[in-house]
Amino acid sequence: MIVKTSAIVLRTIRYGDTSKIVTLFTRDHGKVAVVAKGARSARARFGSALDAGAHLEVVYHARVSREVQTLTQADVLERHRRLSSSLAATTAMMQMVEVVNVLTQPGEPHQDLYELLAAGLRAADRRDDGLADVLIAFRWKTIGALGFEPSFVRCVRCAKEVIPGEPTRLRYHVGKGGPLCSECEQAVISLPSRAGGRDHWSETLVSTEALEGLQRLQSGPLVDAGSRPVSNEVRNEMESVLRLYERFHLEQRTPLRTSDLVREVIRSH
Amino acid sequence: MFYTAESVEQLAEHFSQLPGIGKKTAHRLALFVLKMDRPSVDALAAALIAVKEKVRYCSICSNITETDPCAICSSSKRDRTLICVVQEPNDVLAVEKTNEFRGLYHVLGGALSPLDGIGPDDLRIKELLERIGAGGVDEVILAMNPNVEGEATTLYVSRLIKPLGMRVTRIARGLPVGSDLEFADEATLSRALEGRVAV
Ligand SMILES: [Zn+2]
Ligand SMILES: [Zn+2]
Numbered sequence: 525m526i527v528k529t530s531a532i533v534l535r536t537i538r539y540g541d542t543s544k545i546v547t548l549f550t551r552d553h554g555k556v557a558v559v560a561k562g563a564r565s566a567r568a569r570f571g572s573a574l575d576a577g578a579h580l581e582v583v584y585h586a587r588v589s590r591e592v593q594t595l596t597q598a599d600v601l602e603r604h605r606r607l608s609s610s611l612a613a614t615t616a617m618m619q620m621v622e623v624v625n626v627l628t629q630p631g632e633p634h635q636d637l638y639e640l641l642a643a644g645l646r647a648a649d650r651r652d653d654g655l656a657d658v659l660i661a662f663r664w665k666t667i668g669a670l671g672f673e674p675s676f677v678r679c680v681r682c683a684k685e686v687i688p689g690e691p692t693r694l695r696y697h698v699g700k701g702g703p704l705c706s707e708c709e710q711a712v713i714s715l716p717s718r719a720g721g722r723d724h725w726s727e728t729l730v731s732t733e734a735l736e737g738l739q740r741l742q743s744g745p746l747v748d749a750g751s752r753p754v755s756n757e758v759r760n761e762m763e764s765v766l767r768l769y770e771r772f773h774l775e776q777r778t779p780l781r782t783s784d785l786v787r788e789v790i791r792s793h
Numbered sequence: 794m795f796y797t798a799e800s801v802e803q804l805a806e807h808f809s810q811l812p813g814i815g816k817k818t819a820h821r822l823a824l825f826v827l828k829m830d831r832p833s834v835d836a837l838a839a840a841l842i843a844v845k846e847k848v849r850y851c852s853i854c855s856n857i858t859e860t861d862p863c864a865i866c867s868s869s870k871r872d873r874t875l876i877c878v879v880q881e882p883n884d885v886l887a888v889e890k891t892n893e894f895r896g897l898y899h900v901l902g903g904a905l906s907p908l909d910g911i912g913p914d915d916l917r918i919k920e921l922l923e924r925i926g927a928g929g930v931d932e933v934i935l936a937m938n939p940n941v942e943g944e945a946t947t948l949y950v951s952r953l954i955k956p957l958g959m960r961v962t963r964i965a966r967g968l969p970v971g972s973d974l975e976f977a978d979e980a981t982l983s984r985a986l987e988g989r990v991a992v
Contacts, residue, residue, distance in 0.1 A: 535908055540813050542976065564973045575941035576908060607941070611948035614941065618907055625908075782907040789949070 525586045527593075529553060530601055532641055533578045534625040538564065545592060546574050548582060549624055549641065554632040558584050558595040573598040577607060577617040577645055602642070604649040615789050616648040616655045619782040620662055627670060627774055637669045640746075647746040654750020655790050660762055661741035661749035663770070668742065672773040675702035676739040682708050687736050694735070696765055698772045699726040703735060726772055734761035801827060853924070855900040855917050857882045865897060872896045874931040878921060878950065880904050880938060883975040888936060891983040896934075899924065904942035905949050918950060925957055932960040934989055938974050951992040962989040 531548040534555070539545045542565035548556050563570050573580055583597035606613045624641050628634065644662045648655060667674065678685055680702035686694060694703045704712060737758055741749050754762075770776045780786075801823045809819035826834060850856070851863035858864065865871060865885075875896025879885055885898050901916045925933065933954055937943030951961045965988030974982070 537909070542973075565976050577941065608944045609948075611945060611952065614945050614948065615907070618945075622908055781910050784912055785905075785907045788913075 526583060526596075527553065527586050528581070528583045531556075531580050531582045532621070532624075532638070532645070533574055533576050533580065534621045535576055536574055544574055546595065547625065548580075549621075549628065549638060550582070550633075551635055551638045552633060554634055555625075555628050555630045556584070556586075556593060557591060557630070558582075558593045560595045560598070570595070570598045573600055576621050577604065577614075579604070579642060579645065602646070604645055606649050610652055611789050612652045612655050613648050615782065615785050616659055617645055619659055619780060619786050620644045620648065622780055622782050623663060623666055626776065626780070627666065634669070637666065640665055640669050643746050647749065650747060656759060656786075657741060657750035657754060658746060659786065659790070660759070660766060661744070661746055663766055664738065664742045665746070667769060667773065670774065672701065672769075674738075674742070674769060676735045676742065679703060679705035679708055681705070681712070687732050687739065689732055691732055693729045693731050695727055696730045696735075697727050698765070698768045701769075701773075703730065726768070728765060728768055730761055730765055731758065734758050734765070738762050738765065850900075854898045855902060855920065856885050856898055870895070873929055875934065876921075876924070876930055876932075877934045877936055879936050879974070880943070880946070881975070884936065887975045887977060887982060888986070891979050891986060893983045893986050896932075901946070901950075904937060905946040906942045913949060916946075918953065921950070922953060922957075925954060925959065930959055932962060934986070935961065935963045935992065936974065936986070937963075947992065955992070961992045963992050964989050 527550075529550045529552040531550040533546055534549050535547040536544045539559060542562050544560045544563040546558050546560050546563075548558060550556050560570050560574055563574055578600065579602040581597075581599045581601045582595060585594045585596060587593065604613075604617070607617055608614070620641060624637060628637070640662070644658070644665075647658050647662075664674070677687055680697050680700040681704055684705050684707075686703050686705050692706065694706065695709050696703050737754055740752070741762070801820075804826060805816070805819040805823040807819075808814050808822045809816055811819075814822070826837070829837075847859045848857050849859075849861060851858045851861055851866055853862045853866040856863050856865070860867070872895045875894075876899050877888060877894055877896055878899045878901060879888065880901055880903055882900055885900060888894050888898070899917070899921050901918065901921070903911055903916055905911065905913065905916065924930070935947045935950060937946050947963050951963075954961050964982075964985040977985070
């Protein structure tokens with residue numbers, strides 16, 4: 525069967541003398557591995573098309589019995605111009621494709637996530653400042669696209685709105701996906717069933733300022749993430765809730781491979 | 794009845810561990826060795842051992858060599874004010890073939906590739922900075938593969954070198970994008986070196 529679809533390159537590995545095995549996130553068929561014969565030779569048939577983060581229109585021969593399909597054509601659909609001139613943009617792009625790669629299984633189409641990744645790469649290509657927030661927003665939106673949408677606004681127990689409100693610190697219940705208002709916090713603490721100690725992996729204290737920041741990042745467009753400056757302290761809070769959330773809901777226990785480089789080149793900006 | 798010798802099987806098993814060699818080819822190679830004359834087999838075995846015993850990494854440029862420092866680093870004819878930074882030993886070979894470059898090299902041992910778990914600490918970047926810091930270098934030419942990992946490496950390394958005050962250039966983008974440096978023909982690579990631009 526010949527398949528034609530748009531796709532984003534998640535990963536490439538060298539294969540044989542001159543070829544590459546490319547993991548594509550296709551819009552219509554989800555994650556697909558293809559072999560690109562001769563992609564690294566001097567004639568380099570597919571050109572720059574096959575770098576991680578490239579947004580393409582591809583044609584491949586698919587056989588159900590095979591794990592790796594054969595790529596026959598790849599044309600650039602959308603060019604990310606700053607991805608070869610900005611280390612910060614390149615690093616952000618790499619983290620986005622890594623997130624999608626670790627959270628998806630082969631052969632499961634997911635158009636929302638596909639559109640989100642395309643938008644994320646576009647946002648990373650815009651400018652260098654604010655990329656840390658763009659990445660946090662991207663990861664929260666990915667969680668939402670996978671069906672684990674968090675709440676930052678309402679108490680998970682009584683549904684009262686906790687932001688905007690007095691600046692304070694609230695307990696965030698990672699498992700239930702939302703904060704506890706201060707009244708419910710008191711009520712919950714006094715319950716006898718809670719006496720056995722807290723589960724440190726599933727809840728954390730968070731400031732209302734961080735909750736407001738998270739709400740803004742989650743509900744606003746990706747390109748606007750980072751346009752409002754946030755203190756490093758608040759950003760660290762937003763990120764630690766994010767990591768707990770990813771760990772709890774997506775069972776993502778190992779840190780992202782790109783996280784060291786992100787910390788080094790994006791934070792120091 | 795199918796019958797084969799244990800030694801042939803063992804040899805085939807070893808061949809099949811080489812990159813790009815499947816079970817079938819490994820078997821064919823093992824049978825070929827069986828048909829070779831004794832001196833050729835001795836020479837092959839000796840060559841295999843020699844590569845492990847004699848070859849090491851140059852303590853200055855990290856290229857593969859049998860003498861330390863390597864022939865290039867110890868040559869009096871090379872321009873010591875110029876360092877060409879490449880990913881792999883094969884890239885030194887490719888640049889040498891152009892006969893265009895008279896400086897020294899620095900082999901990083903790969904490219905920045907966080908998606909494969911290869912970070913700055915896995916490359917010989919610290920060694921490069923120490924070399925440059927020791928003085929006497931006027932220009933550093935970055936000659937990475939024209940792909941996203943190569944670009945990221947160029948950007949990362951130049952960010953660290955630029956504050957040290959020397960000229961930092963990258964080879965021109967005439968190379969086919971997506972290809973590996975080692976496959977570039979000499980004329981193209983010569984032009985790319987000549988047309989290098991400031992980073
Ligand atoms: Zn409540
Ligand atoms: Zn040397």
